[in-house]
Amino acid sequence: xxxxxxxxxxxxxxxxxxxxxxxxxxxxxxxxxxxxxxxxxxxxxxxxxxxxxxxxxxxxxxxxxxxxxxxxxxxxxxxxxxxxxxxxxxxxxxxxxxxxxxxxxxxxxxxxxxxxxxxxxxxxxxxxxxxxxxxxxxxxxxxxxxxxxxxxxxxxxxxxxxxxxxxxxxxxxxxxxxxxxxxxxxxxxxxxxxxxxxxxxxxxxxxxxxxxxxxxxxxxxxxxxxxxxxxxxxxxxxxxxxxxxxxxxxxxxxxxxxxxxxxxxxxxxxxxxxxxxxxxxxxxxxxxxxxxxxxxxxxxxxxxxxxxxxxxxxxxxxxxxxxxxxxxxxxxxxxxxxxxx
Numbered sequence: 001x002x003x004x005x006x007x008x009x010x011x012x013x014x015x016x017x018x019x020x021x022x023x024x025x026x027x028x029x030x031x032x033x034x035x036x037x038x039x040x041x042x043x044x045x046x047x048x049x050x051x052x053x054x055x056x057x058x059x060x061x062x063x064x065x066x067x068x069x070x071x072x073x074x075x076x077x078x079x080x081x082x083x084x085x086x087x088x089x090x091x092x093x094x095x096x097x098x099x100x101x102x103x104x105x106x107x108x109x110x111x112x113x114x115x116x117x118x119x120x121x122x123x124x125x126x127x128x129x130x131x132x133x134x135x136x137x138x139x140x141x142x143x144x145x146x147x148x149x150x151x152x153x154x155x156x157x158x159x160x161x162x163x164x165x166x167x168x169x170x171x172x173x174x175x176x177x178x179x180x181x182x183x184x185x186x187x188x189x190x191x192x193x194x195x196x197x198x199x200x201x202x203x204x205x206x207x208x209x210x211x212x213x214x215x216x217x218x219x220x221x222x223x224x225x226x227x228x229x230x231x232x233x234x235x236x237x238x239x240x241x242x243x244x245x246x247x248x249x250x251x252x253x254x255x256x257x258x259x260x261x262x263x264x265x266x267x268x269x270x271x272x273x274x275x276x277x278x279x280x281x282x283x284x285x286x287x288x289x290x291x292x293x294x295x296x297x298x299x300x301x302x303x304x305x306x307x308x309x310x311x312x313x314x315x316x317x318x319x320x321x322x323x324x325x326x327x328x329x330x331x332x333x334x335x336x337x338x339x340x341x
Contacts, residue, residue, distance in 0.1 A: 007264035044242025111140025146232035162312030
């Protein structure tokens with residue numbers, strides 16, 4: 001997978017520099033010990049209904065069509081109906097296990113999104129399948145594990161509120177994950193994987209046909225990994241994950257779809273606004289449909305008026321949508337050669 005230099009630079013301008021700047025700015029008050037009202041912490045998730053978050057997977061059928069998939073509407077529709085339905089059934093039967101599965105699936109999916117993007121902007125240091133799998137483990141683990149290490153109380157509150165929507169008696173079923181020893185093991189393992197991934201990438205970046213390009217990709221990887229560690233250690237989980245979901249993961253997938261749509265011509269020509277507007281039009285119908293599904297979920301598992309419970313309902317919607325969306329993105333990875341070496 002290789003994009004021309006103008007496209008790579010446009011991807012950095014669209015989805016690297018603004019994301020790091022926005023998340024870094026948001027981290028400043030928390031790093032200085034300034035608190036914000038509870039309702040403000042949930043605003044990023046509220047904004048994600050319209051700004052990249054919920055809509056970022058709403059054009060999956062078009063992505064499949066543009067990459068040459070056969071009968072994309074049927075295939076993607078079936079994936080969402082069957083995989084999404086199976087996910088919802090899991091929540092109805094065993095909500096605690098479903099929540100744990102959602103965390104693991106999101107770990108993989110967010111990691112695969114960053115792995116693709118690193119390759120797209122010049123990550124030639126990720127030369128082997130082993131390195132790419134390691135990158136997925138590290139990048140997906142950062143938003144899942146670091147908040148657990150740094151803010152176990154908030155993490156547990158959201159977990160309990162989400163599971164309790166379906167079975168209040170199972171709200172504490174995942175309590176072992178929040179014990180100090182479990183958090184220490186998880187944080188230590190992720191730290192070791194992070195160091196190993198960056199060190200191996202550095203060694204690879206020093207050799208090869210285009211070492212200068214590899215070093216540029218490695219620097220982006222190293223800086224982003226260190227930045228995300230600091231960000232999730234400092235910013236409370238609801239704020240941190242909400243911002244990451246909108247401004248990091250989702251916008252990178254949107255940028256990928258924009259490139260798929262016209263081989264990156266719009267980005268390379270500086271027509272970023274027009275490209276994003278086109279994506280918005282493509283994603284609008286299914287985004288509205290997702291909100292309708294959310295209303296239906298609210299009838300099946302009514303939340304109370306608390307913010308954690310309302311967020312829990314939204315997380316269940318995201319869980320229902322994430323499995324079929326991940327299947328589509330995994331197909332895209334195979335089609336675009338993410339695992340070709």
